[in-house]
Amino acid sequence: MEERPFSDIAYEQFLHEERLMGSRCKECGALFVPPRPICIKCHGSGMEWVEMKGEGKLKAFTCIAVVPPFMMEEGYDRKHPYCSGVVELEEGARVVARIEEVDANDPENINMGMPLAAKFLHRGEGENVRTFLAFKPL
Ligand SMILES: [Zn+2]
Numbered sequence: 001m002e003e004r005p006f007s008d009i010a011y012e013q014f015l016h017e018e019r020l021m022g023s024r025c026k027e028c029g030a031l032f033v034p035p036r037p038i039c040i041k042c043h044g045s046g047m048e049w050v051e052m053k054g055e056g057k058l059k060a061f062t063c064i065a066v067v068p069p070f071m072m073e074e075g076y077d078r079k080h081p082y083c084s085g086v087v088e089l090e091e092g093a094r095v096v097a098r099i100e101e102v103d104a105n106d107p108e109n110i111n112m113g114m115p116l117a118a119k120f121l122h123r124g125e126g127e128n129v130r131t132f133l134a135f136k137p138l
Contacts, residue, residue, distance in 0.1 A: 061085035
């Protein structure tokens with residue numbers, strides 16, 4: 001597993017395995033999710049994979065009514081917007097992901113700081129299968 005490059009492709013492979021992985025700088029300890037091959041804090045290139053527990057808190061969000069086609073197939077549209085948020089993971093890294101199981105038509109009921117848990121959305125079939133990271137309320 002540690003052999004995988006710190007790339008988006010490797011990150012998505014881990015998502016497919018239902019693991020949320022980031023890269024941690026061995027020099028300064030900075031953590032990146034998705035992983036980065038080079039540390040943006042100290043420019044070190046000594047990275048190691050670390051697995052996130054998959055829990056965090058909502059730091060920011062927006063509800064989006066103009067949805068990409070593959071999400072229309074899931075039932076999202078102008079009347080059923082989806083929510084995209086910034087989640088601060090327990091480990092400290094921040095990740096952008098879809099927030100599910102909240103009412104995007106009623107954003108006042110979506111609370112900043114609400115605890116969230118990662119879930120993995122598998123879409124498509126065969127070679128076209130892709131896995132997306134999402135979060136849901138704990
Ligand atoms: Zn660093």
